[in-house]
Amino acid sequence: MKKEILKIGFKPLSLVNKFIKKNEKLIFFYSNLGFRDNVRAFYEYLIAQNYNEEYQIVVSINDVADYKEQAPKNVTFVNNRQGILYFLRAKYGFYCFGKYPIKPSGQQMIVNLWHGTPLKKIGNLEKGLEKTNYNFFTVVAASAPMYKPIMAKIFGCREDQVVVVGNPRNDELFAEDKNADKMIAEEGQKVILWMPTYREYDEDYVVSLVKKDRLKHLNKRLAEDNCKLIIKLHPLQTASVKGMEYSNIQFATQKDLDKKKLSVYALMRRADGLITDYSSAYFDYMLLNRPIAFTVDDIEEYGKKRGFIFDNPYPYMPGMKLTSFEELEQYITEVIVGNDVYAKERERVNMEVNSYNDGNSSRRVEELIFGRRKG
Numbered sequence: 502m503k504k505e506i507l508k509i510g511f512k513p514l515s516l517v518n519k520f521i522k523k524n525e526k527l528i529f530f531y532s533n534l535g536f537r538d539n540v541r542a543f544y545e546y547l548i549a550q551n552y553n554e555e556y557q558i559v560v561s562i563n564d565v566a567d568y569k570e571q572a573p574k575n576v577t578f579v580n581n582r583q584g585i586l587y588f589l590r591a592k593y594g595f596y597c598f599g600k601y602p603i604k605p606s607g608q609q610m611i612v613n614l615w616h617g618t619p620l621k622k623i624g625n626l627e628k629g630l631e632k633t634n635y636n637f638f639t640v641v642a643a644s645a646p647m648y649k650p651i652m653a654k655i656f657g658c659r660e661d662q663v664v665v666v667g668n669p670r671n672d673e674l675f676a677e678d679k680n681a682d683k684m685i686a687e688e689g690q691k692v693i694l695w696m697p698t699y700r701e702y703d704e705d706y707v708v709s710l711v712k713k714d715r716l717k718h719l720n721k722r723l724a725e726d727n728c729k730l731i732i733k734l735h736p737l738q739t740a741s742v743k744g745m746e747y748s749n750i751q752f753a754t755q756k757d758l759d760k761k762k763l764s765v766y767a768l769m770r771r772a773d774g775l776i777t778d779y780s781s782a783y784f785d786y787m788l789l790n791r792p793i794a795f796t797v798d799d800i801e802e803y804g805k806k807r808g809f810i811f812d813n814p815y816p817y818m819p820g821m822k823l824t825s826f827e828e829l830e831q832y833i834t835e836v837i838v839g840n841d842v843y844a845k846e847r848e849r850v851n852m853e854v855n856s857y858n859d860g861n862s863s864r865r866v867e868e869l870i871f872g873r874r875k876g
Contacts, residue, residue, distance in 0.1 A: 514589070515604040521589050523608040528552065529591035530560045533581055533599030535755060536568060537764065539614035539642070540597045542669035546863035548573055559587040567759070593870060600637050610870055613638035613656070614669065617781025618648065618854055620817060621698070622808040624655035633657075640664045642866070644784065645856040651810055664869060667855070667862030671785050673766035675860025681767040691728040691837055694772035696765070697735060697796070698780040715826060716750060722830070723749035726837050731768060733758075774836035776823070779803060779814070787851040788858055792841050793820035794832040817854070819847040 528547070532540050544560065552558065553575040560576065561584025562568070568578045579587065588594060588601055597614040605611040622628075624635050635656040641663055643652045649663040656662075686692045723730055730750045758764065769775070769785065774792045777783045779800075783793050795818050804814075811817060820843045821832050835841070851858070857865070 511602045514585070514601075518589055518603055518609075519606045521606075523592045523606070524557070524590050525592045526556045527587070527591040527593070528556050528558045529584070529588050529594040530558070530562075531581070531584060531588070531594065531596040531600060532562045535564050535598070535759075536560065536562045537755070538597050538616045539669045540595055541764075542672060542766075543595060543614060543863050543866055546669060546672070546867070548576070550867070559584070559591070561587065596638075602634070602637055604637060605639050609639065611638045612866070612870060613641040614866070615642055615652075616670075617668065618644045618784040619651075619655070619781055619810055620784070620814055621779045621803075622810055625657050626655055626808070626810060628808065636662075638662070640869075642666050642668065644668060645854050647853055655810075665856055666865040666869060667857045668785065669863040669866060670764075670766055671788055672860040672863050673764060674770050674785065674788055676770070678767060678770075681763055682771050684761055684763060685731070685768060685771045686729050687727075689727070691726065692772045693728065693730050693774045693776065693833060693836055694768050695730065695732040695776040696780055696782045697732075698778055716747060719830070720747040720750050723833070728833065728837055730833070731772075733765060733768060774832070776829070776832065779807075779809070783818075783820075784854050787819075787847055788855055790844070790847065790851070792832075792836055792843065793847065794823050794829075795820055796824075796829075797822045798824040817850055819843050819850045 530540050530544050532538075536544075544558070547553070547558070553573055556575065558576045560568070560578045561581050562578065563581055565578050565580045572578050577587075585601060585603075588603065592609060594605070594609065594611040595614055596612075597616045600613070625631050625633060636658045638656075638658075639662070641652055641656055641658065643649060643663050643665050644667055646665055649660050649665070652658075652663045653660045682688075719730070728749065732750070732752045734752060734754050753768075758768075765782070766785070769782070769789065772786075772791070774794070775783060775786045776794045776796065777786075778796045783795075786793060797818075800814075815822075821828065821835070823829050823832060
């Protein structure tokens with residue numbers, strides 16, 4: 502109800518936006534779920550390319566207090582209420598979490614970078630949201646041509662609004678950061694990363710699947726094999742993991758990563774294997790060509806309650822399917838000994854869903870929007 506009231510309140514601003522003159526040298530970023538993901542990655546790319554020497558950059562985020570005092574030259578951090586005024590004057594705008602429900606004017610280039618390649622239903626594909634208006638952008642990013650019609654249906658836009666540029670956040674997978682690697686795990690230590698998606702119907706999902714009463718046994722096994730299991734909780738998950746501290750099993754929240762100035766993609770880059778389920782994270786991880794396992798014990802329930810964009814999601818899930826603690830242990834063994842039986846299947850899926858297997862997605866967005874690459 503609150504969202505609907507906000508949309509009604511914003512509706513006149515779409516008309517107002519048509520008549521406000523745009524500042525050709527103003528770049529605007531927006532996020533209502535922390536300054537991270539594709540928006541953060543593309544912002545950092547522009548700063549690295551010295552765009553703030555030529556442009557004014559405004560970042561409107563919900564966690565503004567964490568960044569306000571450390572703004573680079575010509576960069577201003579504001580809260581999302583203040584950000585409205587900057588959005589209305591900006592020639593360029595980028596978002597991937599949330600947005601202002603204000604239609605871009607013909608003078609603007611508003612880019613929906615989104616936050617990943619979907620397997621689960623989102624947007625207009627979700628039950629009950631078929632008529633919701635999500636098209637508040639000029640273009641929306643996708644990872645491959647096969648996703649052009651899918652993203653068009655998700656956001657209720659034309660296919661020519663969908664641009665295949667990849668995800669800027671994935672550029673970090675191809676970077677090298679030895680300091681970040683040291684913070685994540687000891688040198689020579691195997692790392693397995695577990696990234697579950699959010700389940701509205703089961704807040705305690707990961708905690709229950711990993712079996713509290715068997716964590717001590719699993720930790721001992723991991724320690725013997727010099728392997729670390731990092732369980733990165735979804736930002737929306739609120740289930741407590743208090744008291745679940747072990748030498749070789751680590752639960753990590755987004756706040757934990759922020760404190761260490763680490764991203765999820767630094768964790769992925771360091772990980773020798775990934776455990777996930779229906780999260781878009783595994784499409785990213787396929788770029789590294791390493792083993793993936795999927796927890797599918799609730800796939801029927803998830804399919805009924807949320808649903809998948811494919812009638813049968815299994816052909817797009819190249820890896821072991823885990824439904825028990827024993828199978829979880831088996832996958833960990835496979836990663837430790839280097840047995841990668843799904844490599845060919847993973848390569849097939851990767852070619853379909855990731856057109857670009859490189860670290861240049863931010864550059865492609867830059868060239869698309871600004872028409873040039875700065876020297």
